[in-house]
Amino acid sequence: MKTFVIALLAVLAWPLSGVAGAAPATAAAAAAQPAAQTAADFRPADSRSTDLRPPDLRPQFLLTGAPSRDSQDLSGQWTYSKDLYRTGLTDINGWVAKSRMQRYRDVDVAAEEARATTDFYEFDMDRAPQVSIPGAWNAATPAMRHYDGLVWFQRKFKSPAPDGGRAFLRFEAVNYRAYVYLNGKEIGRHEGGFTPFVLEVTGALRGGENRLTVGVDSTHDAQSIPTFITDWDLYGGITRPVRLIRTPATFIDDATLALKADGRIAGEVRLQGEKAAGQRVTVAIGTLASATATTDANGRAVFDIKAPAKLERWSPDTPVLYDVRFAAAGDTVSDRMGFRTIAVQGSQILLNGKPLFLRGISLHEEEFGPNPARNMTEQASRALLTEIRQGLGANYVRLSHYPHSETTLRLADEMGLLVWSEIPVYWTVDWENPAVLRKALAMQAETIYRDRNRAAVVMWSVGNETPVSPARTAFHGAMADNVRALDPTRLVSAALLVERGKENGEDVTVIKDPLVDKLDVLAVNTYAGWYGNDTLDALPGLKWQVPADRPLILSEFGADALAGYRNDGMKKFTEEYQAEYYRKTLAMADRIPTLRGMSPWILKDFQSPRREHPVFQNGWNRKGLVSETGVRKQAFGVLAEYYRGKAAAAGK
Known part of the structure; x- marks a missing residue:
């Protein structure tokens, strides 16, 4: 027990693992990662937190209320390529993956092959078989039913350039590890098969056609959550929707309200962007109540509102939901929310x-x-x-x-x-x-x-x-x-x-x-x-x-x-x-x-x-x-x- 307590203290000084994070400096560096990822290998490269207080566990981006935002649904037919030996990430002996194997490359393989050069490729994501996303690959074909390992997915989509705003990819769930690339550039990684993660793509998104590639590794081990032994099916793949979300340069990243035991409604709004500080924030609970607050130097505004007399509490017998609207800095987020105590x-x-x-x-x-x-x-x-x-x-x-x-x-x-x-x-x-x-x-x-x-x-x-x-x-x-x-x-x-x-x-x-x-x-x-x-x-x-x-x-x-x-x-x-x-x-x-x-x-x-x-x-x-x-x-x-x-x- 003493050994574990010492180790528990030690983890407080480690960078946060298991959440979405920045990519390694180069795609080559990413490819050089060992086939068997350790927690240290998989952690975000730019995280330097030194304690375990709640802010340390807050993902870099949340985009609360994402369903109400301006977004492009990337569901539909994606191509896929199996990679059981992980050749798209690493070569033998832990060397950098060979370019002819790197499935995330932004390349038209058919066009390159037509040039009749000495180069050749052992993949072509454009001509690969298709699978419906979202959905586990286990249901795609009988051959994929019990496949457990790395699979690459690709989706081309058209988009205007960010044009002064910001752009994000929001994955609702990828099981289990995700390696995300846009137009050949690694955007980030995530570990955990059932929670969302958000990656900013403002600098990588181009006007016109874009190539999104996601490596999904379904392998579980003694250090994964869950481990490799369960009593349910450990489905692999992009199992929930993927959306491209656009926001203003300064935007509402998080907005929450809850009814407290004392009958007041408390919550907060957090902005991100260069102009996040000193912004006037408004919240409206249907037509029952509204309030304003101003963000502090960190872009955070706090609300503490007296519950309206006509507020109907949510319960199984009366599951009343209110249209709640948050607004600040030219950005708005809407949500359907109920209020109750437990x-x-x-x-x-x-x-x-x-x-x-x-x-x-x-x-x-x-x-x-x-x-x-x-x-x-x-x-x-x-x-x-x-x-x-x-x-x-x-x-x-x-x-x-x-x-x-x-x-x-x-x-x-x-x-x-x-x-x-x-x-x-x-x-x-x-x-x-x-x-x-x-x-x-x-x-x-x-x-x-x-x-x-x-x-x-x-x-x-x-x-x-x-x-x-x-x-x-x-x-x-x-x-x-x-x-x-x-x-x-x-x-x-x-x-x-x-x-x-x-x-x-x-x-x-x-x-x-x-x-x-x-x-x-x-x-x-x-x-x-x-x-x-x-x-x-x-x-x-x-x-x-x-x-x-x-x-x-x-x-x-x-x-x-x-x-x-x-x-x-x-x-x-x-x-x-x-x-x-x-x-x-x-x-x-x-x-x-x-x-x-x-x-x-x-x-x-x-x-x-x-x-x-x-x-x-x-x-x-x-x-x-x-x-x-x-x-x-x-x-x-x-x-x-x-x-x-x-x-x-x-x-x-």
């Missing part, structure tokens, strides 16, 4: 000061269909959330095990679904490696900065099913502290493992995890009746011993069933077994006095290479209440009926 009092969770039971379900980011590409369009996301909100009668969704798309979060706001959000510190990571902790904190910050304005988000999770050790607990403790520093308005939780022991001759389930001291809401995963030797009939009588002073959520429980497999006795994988498992587990849950919510595992069957039974699984985890194509299983109705009873008892 708090814990004893063993109660209070939404807008009233006790709340979280009727939920867990969800992976996969659209319905036999060949999902993790392309969460509004239609795809709405289909999933509608099953949750209307089909199950839920008011809550656990977005597992990573930050889900902005589209999903904004729909949760609109539809009235409370959200648990987490980053993929899952099962195990390199707990004693300060660079890995730094990476986790950076991912966490990117998530919080993206979603602070979403009323639906009420809980930040700092981990899932991680084995207890001093180093692990210190790691998670640093994450919990980071959440409170960056966003004190929301609750902190984690999905913990439980233990079974004997007390007075009886089996008792207990939480023996020192991390509970860092959490507002306790959450546990339990699979008694599926894993282990418990019979279904034994489940209602299982005894729990949990802290009485904090609310508890059953963050996971579930059993597999193959949709349509019925009437074969009470065998595992039948719909009848799954349905009875839910009945018995819910009876057990009703006997836990501090239980304030649940998110059973899981809404939909999802792909997982761990699950290879040739009859029942075939690469799918079958714990969904609906199949991958949307067929409801018997257990769906069991949970929906239970939630209807909970809602009726609460007077909803």
Whole structure:
């Protein structure tokens, strides 16, 4: 433990890794990077921060409210080229990649070949096969289904020159490492598969045709987050939209508001640009209220507004969103925002000061269909959330095990679904490696900065099913502290493992995890009746011993069933077994006095290479209440009926 603490102190003096950053000085220098990237190799070259305070974790650019900005959507058909041996980045022995392999070069290969010189090329991105972006390459062709490595993507687009303003590329998500080039110039890099990053391209963008090339490396290792072992599919590619965004020379980079416990609305606006200081900033909350402030020397303006008397608070029953408009220095940003409070009092969770039971379900980011590409369009996301909100009668969704798309979060706001959000510190990571902790904190910050304005988000999770050790607990403790520093308005939780022991001759389930001291809401995963030797009939009588002073959520429980497999006795994988498992587990849950919510595992069957039974699984985890194509299983109705009873008892 002492060694880890010393290492943790040492990381405070390291440049920030795992976020978007400036490129190496030359493309050749980038190509010379070793094939196996270390955290030090991958970090931004120009970061020199010396502490871990929240500003240190703030990305260079945020572009909050990006959907409302002047932008060019670069979705569509991109060409791609596999590069399993990473020849586009580095040659043998770690030498600079040969020019004939550098796929990011701004060159018309066909035209060069027509000149009949001694040069030749071993790539041609213009004539390469095509794939739809956004979307994981795993769904593109059968040959790409289990490809894991480096793939190059290219998109040509036309654009006017910046003409006095500024231009940025905003990637909503690239899984897992991204190397970004525009017109042959490296713009930046990013590590982390589920959070956005913004790169300025003002100096590289040219009027007319531009060539955007992105190298995407899906490889995970012991230092990545998550590591290479999970129970879901580690899709690779540009999985969320890419946009070219234009702003004035001085622009609004960040704008946020939140309702505080004292009934006031607080927030801030941050400008970037040469004229960021001394600017008058206005904010308008629909037609209810407006306020002004002036930016300080750093371009920051702070607001503290009395909540309007007619302000209607956001809740699942009344998911009211207001058109909020920020304006400064000739720039405007708009957003749809709700205002509510969330708090814990004893063993109660209070939404807008009233006790709340979280009727939920867990969800992976996969659209319905036999060949999902993790392309969460509004239609795809709405289909999933509608099953949750209307089909199950839920008011809550656990977005597992990573930050889900902005589209999903904004729909949760609109539809009235409370959200648990987490980053993929899952099962195990390199707990004693300060660079890995730094990476986790950076991912966490990117998530919080993206979603602070979403009323639906009420809980930040700092981990899932991680084995207890001093180093692990210190790691998670640093994450919990980071959440409170960056966003004190929301609750902190984690999905913990439980233990079974004997007390007075009886089996008792207990939480023996020192991390509970860092959490507002306790959450546990339990699979008694599926894993282990418990019979279904034994489940209602299982005894729990949990802290009485904090609310508890059953963050996971579930059993597999193959949709349509019925009437074969009470065998595992039948719909009848799954349905009875839910009945018995819910009876057990009703006997836990501090239980304030649940998110059973899981809404939909999802792909997982761990699950290879040739009859029942075939690469799918079958714990969904609906199949991958949307067929409801018997257990769906069991949970929906239970939630209807909970809602009726609460007077909803």
